[in-house]
Amino acid sequence: MLERILILLLFLIGFAGIVGMRNIIKKIFGLTIINSAVVLLFIVEGSRIGNSAPIIDAEIGLVVDPVPQALMLTAIVIGVCVTALALALAFRLYKAYGSFDIDEIHRQVHRES
Amino acid sequence: MKFTGRFTVSPESSVFSLVMLPLLGAALVMLAKAFLKGRMAAGMQFTAMLVGLFGPWLALLYTFPLVWSGLTVEGVIGNWSGVVGITFQFDGLAWLINALGYTVAGAAWIYSLGAGPRGPVFSSVFLIQTAALAATAMTADIFNLFVCLEVLGIASYVLVASSEKNGAFLASFSYLMVSASSMVFFLAGLFGLYRLTGSLSYSGISQALLALPDQGGGLAAISLSLIIAAVAMRVAMMPLYGWLPDAHALAPHAVSAVLSGVLIKTPLFALSRIMLIVPLGAAAAQLLGYAGAATAIVAVLVALSQKDAKRLLAYHSISQIGYVVCAWGAALDLGMDTMAGQHLMTAAFLHAFYHALFKGLLFLSIGTSTDRAGSRNVYTLRGAASTLRQSGERLPITLLSFIIAALAISAIPPLNGYASKIAITYSLKGSWQYWVLSAASIGTIASFIKLSRIFWPQPARIRLMATEEPSAVFMPSVATARHSGLPAQIVPGPMTDTSAVKRANLPVGISQAMLALACVASGLAAPWLYGFVLRLLDSAASLGFTSLNPGPALYTADNLLKTLYMVLAGFVLFRLAVSALGSRLLSLVRDRHRGFHGLFLSFAVGLSVLCVWLLLV
Numbered sequence: 001m002l003e004r005i006l007i008l009l010l011f012l013i014g015f016a017g018i019v020g021m022r023n024i025i026k027k028i029f030g031l032t033i034i035n036s037a038v039v040l041l042f043i044v045e046g047s048r049i050g051n052s053a054p055i056i057d058a059e060i061g062l063v064v065d066p067v068p069q070a071l072m073l074t075a076i077v078i079g080v081c082v083t084a085l086a087l088a089l090a091f092r093l094y095k096a097y098g099s100f101d102i103d104e105i106h107r108q109v110h111r112e113s
Numbered sequence: 114m115k116f117t118g119r120f121t122v123s124p125e126s127s128v129f130s131l132v133m134l135p136l137l138g139a140a141l142v143m144l145a146k147a148f149l150k151g152r153m154a155a156g157m158q159f160t161a162m163l164v165g166l167f168g169p170w171l172a173l174l175y176t177f178p179l180v181w182s183g184l185t186v187e188g189v190i191g192n193w194s195g196v197v198g199i200t201f202q203f204d205g206l207a208w209l210i211n212a213l214g215y216t217v218a219g220a221a222w223i224y225s226l227g228a229g230p231r232g233p234v235f236s237s238v239f240l241i242q243t244a245a246l247a248a249t250a251m252t253a254d255i256f257n258l259f260v261c262l263e264v265l266g267i268a269s270y271v272l273v274a275s276s277e278k279n280g281a282f283l284a285s286f287s288y289l290m291v292s293a294s295s296m297v298f299f300l301a302g303l304f305g306l307y308r309l310t311g312s313l314s315y316s317g318i319s320q321a322l323l324a325l326p327d328q329g330g331g332l333a334a335i336s337l338s339l340i341i342a343a344v345a346m347r348v349a350m351m352p353l354y355g356w357l358p359d360a361h362a363l364a365p366h367a368v369s370a371v372l373s374g375v376l377i378k379t380p381l382f383a384l385s386r387i388m389l390i391v392p393l394g395a396a397a398a399q400l401l402g403y404a405g406a407a408t409a410i411v412a413v414l415v416a417l418s419q420k421d422a423k424r425l426l427a428y429h430s431i432s433q434i435g436y437v438v439c440a441w442g443a444a445l446d447l448g449m450d451t452m453a454g455q456h457l458m459t460a461a462f463l464h465a466f467y468h469a470l471f472k473g474l475l476f477l478s479i480g481t482s483t484d485r486a487g488s489r490n491v492y493t494l495r496g497a498a499s500t501l502r503q504s505g506e507r508l509p510i511t512l513l514s515f516i517i518a519a520l521a522i523s524a525i526p527p528l529n530g531y532a533s534k535i536a537i538t539y540s541l542k543g544s545w546q547y548w549v550l551s552a553a554s555i556g557t558i559a560s561f562i563k564l565s566r567i568f569w570p571q572p573a574r575i576r577l578m579a580t581e582e583p584s585a586v587f588m589p590s591v592a593t594a595r596h597s598g599l600p601a602q603i604v605p606g607p608m609t610d611t612s613a614v615k616r617a618n619l620p621v622g623i624s625q626a627m628l629a630l631a632c633v634a635s636g637l638a639a640p641w642l643y644g645f646v647l648r649l650l651d652s653a654a655s656l657g658f659t660s661l662n663p664g665p666a667l668y669t670a671d672n673l674l675k676t677l678y679m680v681l682a683g684f685v686l687f688r689l690a691v692s693a694l695g696s697r698l699l700s701l702v703r704d705r706h707r708g709f710h711g712l713f714l715s716f717a718v719g720l721s722v723l724c725v726w727l728l729l730v
Contacts, residue, residue: 018294019713024286031293038300045308067197068307071256075300078263082293085270089286096279102709109280 003044011037023100024093028086035079042068042075124179124186127172128203128251131211134172135244138165139237146233158236165240166219169247173211180208180649187253200314202253202386205649209462210250210382216631217374217469218243220624224477225367227620228484230275238275239368242268246375249383255303255340256313258387259296262347262380266292269376272368273360284359291356291712292346298720299343305336319390328392334727341388341397342720347380350401350438351408352715354431355707361427366480369423373430373476374469381434381441382462388445395446396730400723402442406546409435413556417563417690418699422479422489425564426472429522432553433468437461439546440537449650453540459647460536466646467529467635471521474628478515481621482567491564496571506618512568514625519565521632523558523683526668526676529632532639535672539665551679558683559690639667 014037017030046068053064090100097105141161145154179186180203189198222239225231245264252258266289274285307313309329310321322329329336342353349357357377361369388394409432416428444457482497483489485504498512521528524535534554541547635642643665666672689695 015294018290019710027290031290031297034294034297038297038304041301042304045304067313068304074256074260078260078267081267082263082289085267086286086289086293089270089274089282089289092274092282093279093286096282105283106708109283112280 004041007037007041007044010040022102024090024102024105025087025100027102028083028090031086032079032083035075039072039075039079042072124176124203125188127175128186128201129190130172131169131247131251132244134168135165135240135247138162138168139240139244142233142237142240154233158233162222162236162240166215166222166243169211169215173208173215176203176208180205183651196312196317199257200253200316201251201257203251205651206382206385206462207251209466209646209649210379211247213466213469214243214246214250214375214379217371217473218246220473220628221367221370221374221477223620223627224370224624225365225620227617227622227624228366228481230365230367235272235275238268238271239371242272242371242376246379249379252383253315253386254313255306255315255318255387258383259299259303261383262299262344263296265376265379266296266347269360269368269372273364273372275368276363276365278363280359281363284356284363287709287712288356288360290709291716294713295343295346295716298339302336302339302343305332305339309333309336315387315390318387319392322392331728333391334393335724337391337393337397338720338723338727341384341401342716342723344380344384345401345404345719346716347377348384348438349377349431349434351404351411351435352719354408354412355712355715357431358424358427361430362421362424366423366476366484369427369480370473370476373427374473377430377434378437378465378469381438382465385441385445385458389449393727393730395448397723397727398442398445400442400726402439402446402546404719405435405438405440405442406549407435408432409439409553410549410556413553413560415702417556417560417686418702420490420492420703422483422491422494422564422567423476425491425560426475426479429475429557429560430468430472432557433464433472433522435553436534436537436550437465437468439550440464440540443541443544443546455647455651456536457540458650459643460533460540462646462650463643464533464537467521467533467632470628470631470635471518471528471530474514474518474625474632475522477621477625477628478511478518479564481511481625482515486567491567494567495569498568499571504618506622508622510622510625510629514629515565515568517629517632519561521636523561523680524554524676525680526673527636527639529636529639531676532636532643532667535667536643536665551675555679555682555686558680559686562684562687563690 011034014030014033014035017033018027019030021027021030046065049062049065052062093105094100097108099105099108138161141164142158145157145161149157176186186203187200189200191198193199218239225235225239242265245261245268249258249261249265252261270285270289273288274281303313306318306322309325309332310318312318312321322333325333346353346356361372364372388398412428412432412435416425416432419425419428438461440457440461444454444461447454447457449455449458482501483494486494486497486500488494498509501509501511517528521530524531534550538547538550541550690699
């Protein structure tokens with residue numbers, strides 16, 4: 001139970017970062033954190049059944065469910081791509097507006113249009 | 114591609130080639146960029162685009178007889194067993210979505226040859242996006258749906274930002290943050306379903322849920338609402354549409370056409386696969402249908418208030434997707450095994466398809482006109498028709514395209530929008546959605562009367578300046594826009610070179626002519642197309658309703674009279690909108706506060722409403 005509460009807290013911290021922080025780099029951190037929270041959820045819950053590595057030899061023992069781990073490898077790769085793209089966009093925004101502050105950027109974009 | 118026997122392609126391979134050919138094209142483009150130079154690279158890139166965007170038509174033609182006869186190509190990728198492998202399902206619906214995607218993507222690419230963006234990066238990302246569209250349409254595995262949606266998303270963030278406008282970076286960033294966050298929620302929902310059922314394929318999930326004593330109870334409801342909310346974010350329905358106007362308005366025109374035409378609809382129809390078979394799917398669809406009706410009317414009112422021509426079109430995309438979602442939700446609520454459900458789904462797909470054609474055409478023609486005129490302000494830009502003529506367009510293709518597309522979206526017979534809107538309202542007759550959608554149609558007409566003003570003749574002052582400098586075709590309107598301090602998106606560089614413009618005219622004209630012809634042809638062949646789509650969707654359910662009911666009659670006195678009333682009402686609404694009070698009200702709507710946090714707030718609200726709805730039913 002404790003680990004679920006911790007994961008939920010981690011998720012909420014990340015979400016608060018995305019919504020509450022004005023700095024877009026910190027928003028990207030938030031995105032990474034909620035992504036990690038869900039990855040942890042899968043891994044922790046996936047390891048509940050069994051405790052040996054999922055290498056299936058002659059006999060099928062009490063192995064960990066391998067599917068969540070396989071899924072999370074994919075999810076981590078996608079998460080890295082999204083983070084990289086977000087950081088690249090943040091860089092372009094900084095070059096264009098000289099600020100990482102989302103409100104300031106919004107204000108300048110509104111003035112432009 | 115795998116050949117079995119002597120040059121007979123198995124149906125599975127030809128279905129895969131719908132995804133693999135664009136990916137192959139993308140790889141070829143990148144190879145050309147890395148190893149070739151000059152004309153060789155350009156030639157290879159061109160060939161790769163042809164392979165990636167038009168090659169799949171061969172696969173579509175090849176699989177058509179199968180799908181038409183009611184068969185579904187099913188299988189597991191890589192020949193794994195169904196328990197661990199990734200399953201896919203290629204049926205009439207997937208065929209139709211692929212046909213829609215490749216039509217619009219092909220036309221948009223031809224347009225981009227003339228008006229940009231060009232270059233290997235754009236080409237390869239565009240191809241990857243198209244491949245992801247095809248994959249999304251046929252996936253039957255929920256984790257694969259997640260991957261497809263992410264690939265689709267990443268490609269579209271890049272394409273939105275590729276217009277290199279500063280505002281586009283912010284639009285792309287907001288879109289990325291909100292859609293990547295919603296995909297994390299999707300993943301959490303996927304976890305809930307996996308924990309309950311131990312399965313990832315749609316059929317496995319639904320069988321396991323049905324076998325559970327309370328069909329999964331609260332956890333299933335919460336997981337399903339997380340997944341649906343994340344996909345609804347991509348579809349941009351109420352209240353999750355906040356990211357769309359900026360992203361679609363600031364993307365390059367060719368990309369806007371694909372984003373509005375195809376990208377927001379594919380996730381919707383992909384979602385219908387799972388919602389059809391899981392418990393609670395019908396209840397969720399009912400709520401989404403209501404949200405669709407609300408989307409149609411709210412977005413059209415906001416569209417009426419817009420100043421920027423492309424942003425106006427973007428809000429109309431939201432409004433029209435509202436029509437589609439409304440019919441789609443009602444169809445899934447009734448179930449695809451009822452005749453009314455089949456007809457509503459047919460109407461929903463047809464409207465999605467026709468909307469892709471005419472909205473693509475609108476983005477291309479308005480994009481061309483506003484680029485040439487140097488301004489996008491609906492209130493100040495006038496005489497775009499003569500600007501187009503001066504820029505060397507001998508046949509007024511852009512103007513004609515705009516007229517056809519605007520008439521189509523306003524549902525004027527005999528164009529295609531009329532047929533699909535009649536089909537939607539025919540099936541919804543008597544419900545409150547019918548009245549809401551009719552009101553939204555009036556708003557659409559008013560808003561396109563407003564937009565068409567940019568083609569009306571210029572006021573005398575600007576015309577005078579234009580005749581003073583006949584050599585510099587584009588400068589006058591840009592200059593006036595600057596002098597009067599009006600916000601004008603000024604097109605720099607290449608378009609001021611007249612010969613470059615002349616060369617650009619050909620692909621721009623061809624792509625617009627293609628879509629315009631498709632609009633007219635699909636309008637004229639509407640009853641036939643209705644039967645065609647009905648049969649293909651029916652083959653997915655294989656119930657044989659097609660022969661029972663041929664669909665609504667189009668040109669009855671009732672319908673024509675209703676259209677006449679709506680046009681009159683639209684004109685009255687337009688007069689109200691440009692009156693002093695009306696424009697003050699509209700400017701309040703236009704200048705309402707729209708921030709980054711609103712996107713997340715609306716996602717939280719939408720998610721909780723859906724969650725509560727599913728827990729209560």
